[in-house]
Amino acid sequence: MDLLQIAIIITKIIVLTFLVVLPLVPVCVYFERRFSAVIQDRVGPNRVGIPLTLLGFKKDFHFFGLIQPIADGLKLFLKEDFTPAHVRKVFYWMAPVLTVVPALITVCVVPFGSPISLFGHCEKLVIADLDIGPLFVFSVASLSIYGITLAGWSSNSKFPFIGGVRSTAQMISYEIALGLSIIPVLMYFGELNLSNIVQQQADHGWLLLPLWGHDADHTLTSKLLFWFPAAIAFLIFTISIFAETNRMPFDLPECETELVGGYHTEYSSMKFAMFFMGEYAAMVIGSAMIITLFLGGWSIGFGLDAYVAKLHIGDFYFGGFIHMGCFLTKLIGFILFFILVRWTVPRFRYDQLMKLGWVVFFEAALINVFLAALIVAAPELKTAIIGIGAVLLVVLTAAVIWVAKVSEETPKVLRA
Amino acid sequence: MAVVKLQRPKLNFGEKIYFGALIKGFFLTMTHAVKSLLGKSAGAESLASSGLGVTMQFPEQRWDDHLPEYYRGAPALVTDEQGRERCVSCQLCEFICPPKAIKITPMEIPSDDPWAKVEKRPLEFDIDMTRCIYCGMCEEVCPEQAIYLRKDYLFAGFSRAEMVHDKKRLYEIGGVRVGLVNKWNELK
Numbered sequence: 001m002d003l004l005q006i007a008i009i010i011t012k013i014i015v016l017t018f019l020v021v022l023p024l025v026p027v028c029v030y031f032e033r034r035f036s037a038v039i040q041d042r043v044g045p046n047r048v049g050i051p052l053t054l055l056g057f058k059k060d061f062h063f064f065g066l067i068q069p070i071a072d073g074l075k076l077f078l079k080e081d082f083t084p085a086h087v088r089k090v091f092y093w094m095a096p097v098l099t100v101v102p103a104l105i106t107v108c109v110v111p112f113g114s115p116i117s118l119f120g121h122c123e124k125l126v127i128a129d130l131d132i133g134p135l136f137v138f139s140v141a142s143l144s145i146y147g148i149t150l151a152g153w154s155s156n157s158k159f160p161f162i163g164g165v166r167s168t169a170q171m172i173s174y175e176i177a178l179g180l181s182i183i184p185v186l187m188y189f190g191e192l193n194l195s196n197i198v199q200q201q202a203d204h205g206w207l208l209l210p211l212w213g214h215d216a217d218h219t220l221t222s223k224l225l226f227w228f229p230a231a232i233a234f235l236i237f238t239i240s241i242f243a244e245t246n247r248m249p250f251d252l253p254e255c256e257t258e259l260v261g262g263y264h265t266e267y268s269s270m271k272f273a274m275f276f277m278g279e280y281a282a283m284v285i286g287s288a289m290i291i292t293l294f295l296g297g298w299s300i301g302f303g304l305d306a307y308v309a310k311l312h313i314g315d316f317y318f319g320g321f322i323h324m325g326c327f328l329t330k331l332i333g334f335i336l337f338f339i340l341v342r343w344t345v346p347r348f349r350y351d352q353l354m355k356l357g358w359v360v361f362f363e364a365a366l367i368n369v370f371l372a373a374l375i376v377a378a379p380e381l382k383t384a385i386i387g388i389g390a391v392l393l394v395v396l397t398a399a400v401i402w403v404a405k406v407s408e409e410t411p412k413v414l415r416a
Numbered sequence: 417m418a419v420v421k422l423q424r425p426k427l428n429f430g431e432k433i434y435f436g437a438l439i440k441g442f443f444l445t446m447t448h449a450v451k452s453l454l455g456k457s458a459g460a461e462s463l464a465s466s467g468l469g470v471t472m473q474f475p476e477q478r479w480d481d482h483l484p485e486y487y488r489g490a491p492a493l494v495t496d497e498q499g500r501e502r503c504v505s506c507q508l509c510e511f512i513c514p515p516k517a518i519k520i521t522p523m524e525i526p527s528d529d530p531w532a533k534v535e536k537r538p539l540e541f542d543i544d545m546t547r548c549i550y551c552g553m554c555e556e557v558c559p560e561q562a563i564y565l566r567k568d569y570l571f572a573g574f575s576r577a578e579m580v581h582d583k584k585r586l587y588e589i590g591g592v593r594v595g596l597v598n599k600w601n602e603l604k
Contacts, residue, residue, distance in 0.1 A: 035449070037469065038448075038449045038452050038453055038468070038469065039445045039446075039448050039449045039452075040448070040469070041448060041451075041452045041457040041458075041460075041469035041470045041471075042452075042469045042470075042471050043466065043468045043469055043471045043473065046468075340442065340445060340446070343445055344438070344441040344442055344444070344445045345438060345441060
């Protein structure tokens with residue numbers, strides 16, 4: 001590996017992780033506050049800006065309060081970093097780091113745009129073009145459970161502890177649904193490399209919007225047929241991501257009404273800010289994954305991608321940056337959806353959450369795998385076999401629903 | 417105590433799968449969002465909103481014009497039409513004041529003063545605005561109608577001393593009030 005390549009990799013790490021994803025976190029916080037305000041007929045933070053009136057000018061610059069996150073960060077940075085005497089110091093210090101770092105590591109497989117090329121040298125807009133993209137994301141992202149669990153345990157206090165235990169149970173439960181739900185997607189693309197998955201979607205239509213790029217291998221009927229398992233997978237995956245990132249309506253690890261502040265009750269200053277950051281970074285990465293797998297990643301769609309990829313000034317093919325802009329737009333859009341959900345859906349009860357994960361999503365994802373397999377394999381099978389498969393699937397579904405219904409605990413009548 | 421058995425509501429399938437309610441919720445919140453962005457939230461007009469939600473944005477916009485007649489702002493002393501300070505230092509307000517915010521030092525009016533027969537006036541009249549609770553009892557108890565709660569409400573200072581309104585400041589806020597008690601006016 002020569003020096004140039006190392007330089008390129010370091011540049012990509014710095015630019016994509018620290019100049020693209022990390023700034024998205026404060027932007028998220030800003031949107032969270034403004035959007036929630038607007039939903040509740042309020043104004044939200046719109047004042048922080050450059051106080052030119054202090055310097056004798058007529059007007060302040062507010063920028064719609066866009067500088068608010070910086071002020072927030074500065075405040076957290078300047079606060080007293082208090083470590084209670086009763087905590088387990090090593091784990092207490094380790095926990096915030098363990099929530100932030102995994103979320104930022106997963107950035108490396110997310111394709112931000114189509115390849116750009118300069119002087120004939122082609123470079124993909126992804127830090128590490130791994131062939132096991134989603135698996136890598138799941139394996140690394142699940143490390144952040146340790147952060148929250150350790151935070152809860154090392155705080156040596158009951159509410160953080162309960163929060164930590166809750167989050168462990170919740171995140172491990174939903175990882176199953178998360179992993180199973182994308183199997184149909186991976187079967188359809190026959191690919192685990194996220195860049196190639198997005199390229200396929202750019203060429204033949206997004207998974208949830210397959211309206212262009214039809215050819216012999218990708219007929220419109222087959223794509224529309226696969227839309228159904230894809231939609232189910234999208235639903236399960238999205239809701240599981242909500243649970244995985246501890247967002248409303250599944251933010252039981254930190255629900256204020258029951259657990260004071262949950263696992264970060266004992267944290268202050270920058271350590272608290274790191275939990276905050278980890279949570280939002282996880283949200284950003286979660287949205288990025290959803291977009292990459294289901295909504296075409298950086299693809300603009302409608303067959304425009306090939307045209308954009310060819311745009312160039314001399315030797316410099318800059319289409320990738322346009323695609324990156326498209327990706328970030330989608331990302332912000334999805335983050336706004338996350339926020340909308342938070343301020344719309346009330347929090348679940350813990351048993352409801354567990355039931356949703358284990359009884360509903362786990363089974364639904366499994367059945368969806370079979371359904372997707374049947375649809376993917378259908379063109380190569382005889383009609384009779386398809387029929388048998390369909391009947392089996394229906395029987396299986398009915399059986400699962402029956403078991404779920406029977407196993408449901410009916411409240412015991414205490415007195416007749 | 418009678419036992420009341422509560423029956424959990426029976427939900428039909430649509431209610432059980434929860435999605436209908438979710439969509440409804442999204443519509444509700446988005447309607448609120450769009451309306452508040454357009455400045456058409458319910459009540460925006462009557463609350464004189466700034467055009468974003470129902471909120472009035474304070475330093476630029478104020479509620480002053482909408483203050484009701486009975487609004488209780490800062491207490492202040494008033495003078496009458498002859499420029500005489502109405503307060504006669506009876507100290508009733510000082511005694512009634514629940515948080516003990518008022519402090520009066522009385523003073524005898526010298527005999528060569530045109531208002532000598534009033535006998536007393538305050539030498540010092542301090543109201544500690546960090547204590548005042550704007551209850552209006554001073555106004556109610558005053559036999560001379562010398563102290564009134566005005567509609568001023570913006571008081572801030574960098575020190576406690578700054579927050580104590582002395583006599584001069586109180587008259588500044590209060591100004592002149594005419595046509596009330598006229599028992600000291602010989603012309604009438």
